[in-house]
Amino acid sequence: MDTATAPARPEFSADLEYQSGFGNQFSSEAIAGALPHGQNSPLLCPYGLYAEQISGTSFTSPRKHNQRSWLYRVKPSVTHEPFKARVPTHGKLVSEFNDSNSSATPTQLRWKPVEVPESPTDFIDGLYTLLNEVNEDEFDELQHAPHRLKILHYSRYTANKLMANCAFCSADGDFLIVPQEGRLWITTECGRLQVSPSEVVVLPQGMRFAIDLPDGPSRGYVAEIFGTHFQLPDLGPIGANGLAAPRDFLVPVAWFESCSHPGFTIVQKFGGQLFTAKQDFSPFNVVAWHGNYVPYKYDLSKFCPYNTVLIDHSDPSINTVLTAPTNTPGVALLDFVIFPPRWLVAENTFRPPYYHRNCMSEFMGLILGGYEAKADGFLPGGASLHSCMTPHGPDTKTFEATIARGSDARPQRIANTMAFMFESCLIPRVCSWALESPYMDHDYYQCWIGLKSHFTYELVNQQNQELHNGGVDKK
Numbered sequence: 001m002d003t004a005t006a007p008a009r010p011e012f013s014a015d016l017e018y019q020s021g022f023g024n025q026f027s028s029e030a031i032a033g034a035l036p037h038g039q040n041s042p043l044l045c046p047y048g049l050y051a052e053q054i055s056g057t058s059f060t061s062p063r064k065h066n067q068r069s070w071l072y073r074v075k076p077s078v079t080h081e082p083f084k085a086r087v088p089t090h091g092k093l094v095s096e097f098n099d100s101n102s103s104a105t106p107t108q109l110r111w112k113p114v115e116v117p118e119s120p121t122d123f124i125d126g127l128y129t130l131l132n133e134v135n136e137d138e139f140d141e142l143q144h145a146p147h148r149l150k151i152l153h154y155s156r157y158t159a160n161k162l163m164a165n166c167a168f169c170s171a172d173g174d175f176l177i178v179p180q181e182g183r184l185w186i187t188t189e190c191g192r193l194q195v196s197p198s199e200v201v202v203l204p205q206g207m208r209f210a211i212d213l214p215d216g217p218s219r220g221y222v223a224e225i226f227g228t229h230f231q232l233p234d235l236g237p238i239g240a241n242g243l244a245a246p247r248d249f250l251v252p253v254a255w256f257e258s259c260s261h262p263g264f265t266i267v268q269k270f271g272g273q274l275f276t277a278k279q280d281f282s283p284f285n286v287v288a289w290h291g292n293y294v295p296y297k298y299d300l301s302k303f304c305p306y307n308t309v310l311i312d313h314s315d316p317s318i319n320t321v322l323t324a325p326t327n328t329p330g331v332a333l334l335d336f337v338i339f340p341p342r343w344l345v346a347e348n349t350f351r352p353p354y355y356h357r358n359c360m361s362e363f364m365g366l367i368l369g370g371y372e373a374k375a376d377g378f379l380p381g382g383a384s385l386h387s388c389m390t391p392h393g394p395d396t397k398t399f400e401a402t403i404a405r406g407s408d409a410r411p412q413r414i415a416n417t418m419a420f421m422f423e424s425c426l427i428p429r430v431c432s433w434a435l436e437s438p439y440m441d442h443d444y445y446q447c448w449i450g451l452k453s454h455f456t457y458e459l460v461n462q463q464n465q466e467l468h469n470g471g472v473d474k475k
């Protein structure tokens with residue numbers, strides 16, 4: 001059914017209500033009295049609702065990691081026709097990465113912003129995989145439990161049409177969506193969230209949602225993490241406060257529609273492939289819920305950045321918003337790091353990011369403005385990939401402008417910017433179509449080719465002489 005014939009979902013009100021906190025045990029009732037008291041699963045639930053649990057961790061996960069919610073709904077999720085494989089609208093949602101459809105490359109890669117297509121495209125059809133990262137050792141061992149693997153998908157979406165009479169969920173992993181253009185009105189089983197560019201949203205594995213686009217053409221980035229969930233990073237010596245504050249994470253309040261919906265479609269990503277099932281009601285029929293397995297959003301402008309206040313450039317981990325851990329302490333499946341507006345004050349310091357090679361792989365996107373390491377070519381809506389140990393750093397123009405500014409540079413405020421990085425311990429394989437994409441910036445390497453050697457023996461002698469004279473003068 002297309003947008004024109006679909007019953008419109010009610011508009012989101014401007015002052016949508018939220019609950020606040022990260023990892024809390026939340027509860028919410030759209031109708032007072034809908035939550036059972038004292039137990040989760042009474043013989044008869046209030047108002048004749050069905051009780052249904054959604055588990056985001058194994059039943060026996062340690063208590064501090066255990067995540068589940070109880071949903072009290074008009075009809076249970078199980079009431080649907082059998083799932084059928086969905087005929088793909090494009091071949092760019094890749095499930096199995098192999099030598100014929102992807103490759104790993106140490107080359108620095110950059111993509112220009114993707115244009116939103118003119119043809120009607122909703123969030124599902126506009127979602128396409130760019131990269132996939134798999135821990136190959138585990139892949140061999142655990143072929144029959146793909147959801148247990150350490151896997152990451154990086155996707156981009158472009159959309160111009162609401163998801164009418166259908167809901168999506170990934171049975172594979174959690175979606176972290178980073179909108180770059182256009183607000184998202186996201187209806188979930190737990191309630192509704194408005195997510196604007198410069199905000200991000202996490203939609204946990206299995207949670208059903210539909211995305212409407214109040215601003216029309218929209219695009220953004222998605223990371224899907226498998227087998228783990230996001231946490232707030234430890235703050236170590238920073239102390240008890242700073243970076244992303246738990247209370248700035250917002251969780252919806254219960255919202256439901258109970259009308260019958262002939263031909264409502266559930267689209268489920270399962271093992272990387274899409275399946276559909278028909279049902280005669282909206283899955284957004286949860287009248288009350290409680291638990292800690294929830295969708296949530298975070299406004300990146302609320303982030304409280306920390307940084308060097310005297311010398312040198314801090315490692316980007318200082319600006320980690322969320323981290324999805326592996327079993328090795330300090331090694332992330334995915335760190336979500338931002339580069340927000342802030343003051344640069346370091347003295348006698350090359351202030352932009354340093355030149356570097358990293359055993360972790362770095363995928364970057366730009367939400368707005370410019371990025372401090374790239375004077376040219378890295379545009380809002382664009383993306384770059386620097387895989388494990390691939391050298392990268394500021395482009396020639398940035399280097400030369402920084403040196404020209406000199407060592408007495410005054411405090412400088414980086415404004416009008418919001419870049420982010422998905423940093424992972426896994427090595428990405430890039431889809432062939434992404435490598436062959438017309439948006440691929442084949443000249444990316446050129447941005448460093450102009451970096452000149454400034455080293456001369458005359459300079460060595462001159463600086464040694466200055467050092468020597470300086471030393472003598474001080475006596």
Ligand SMILES: O=C(O)Cc1cc(O)ccc1O
Pocket residue numbers: 313314315316352353354356358362373392393421
């Ligand atoms: O490569 C990048 O631009 C990301 C990055 C930023 C920074 O400030 C330090 C290291 C780093 O990888």
Ligand SMILES: [Fe+2]
Pocket residue numbers: 356358362386392
């Ligand atoms: Fe980097």
